Amino acid sequence: MSIIIRKNKLEDNEILAKIIRSCFHDFKVECTCGTVYSDPTTDDLYSLFKAEKSALFIAEEDGLILGCCGIFPTENLPENITELVKFYLTKEARGKGIGKLLMENCFEKAKELGYQKVYLESLPEFSKAVSIYEKQGFQYLEKALGNSGHSGCNLWMIKELD
Numbered sequence: 001m002s003i004i005i006r007k008n009k010l011e012d013n014e015i016l017a018k019i020i021r022s023c024f025h026d027f028k029v030e031c032t033c034g035t036v037y038s039d040p041t042t043d044d045l046y047s048l049f050k051a052e053k054s055a056l057f058i059a060e061e062d063g064l065i066l067g068c069c070g071i072f073p074t075e076n077l078p079e080n081i082t083e084l085v086k087f088y089l090t091k092e093a094r095g096k097g098i099g100k101l102l103m104e105n106c107f108e109k110a111k112e113l114g115y116q117k118v119y120l121e122s123l124p125e126f127s128k129a130v131s132i133y134e135k136q137g138f139q140y141l142e143k144a145l146g147n148s149g150h151s152g153c154n155l156w157m158i159k160e161l162d
Helices: 010-026 040-048 098-112 127-135
Strands: 003-007 055-061 064-072 081-089 117-122 139-141 155-160
Touching: 003 098, 010 040, 010 064, 010 081, 040 064, 055 098, 064 098, 081 098, 098 117, 098 127, 117 127, 127 155
Parallel strands: 081 117
Antiparallel strands: 003 055, 055 064, 064 081, 117 155, 139 155
């Protein structure tokens, strides 16, 4: 397995949107309103991640995009906290450590950008991802932080960066 982790490019937009939305179908998530599924920025991640203090990493093998994970300075989060966003993998990429690799790249970039904590929002249906979050040291919160616009999410977690 020769996985390359790289920053996103304009030409990745279409396939990333397909991967993200396919995960909702794969995990039988019924409520797509108020989530990344219906968020219009999902179709233009390249433009979204031009924002200062953000990054979107892509996992690729032999020219095939396997998934993505990023950090984003979500509105109304404290200055020292970034949000882990767009953590989605194709069916074929799951269970191979690729998600962990993507996430670790995000943690390193977050530290480089001066963040001290990483926040995320998710859904219980994404139990495999939630399990990874727990293993990576994320702790549950009782309510959302910031203003992601994803009111459909009902799991909130935070992690202190080392």
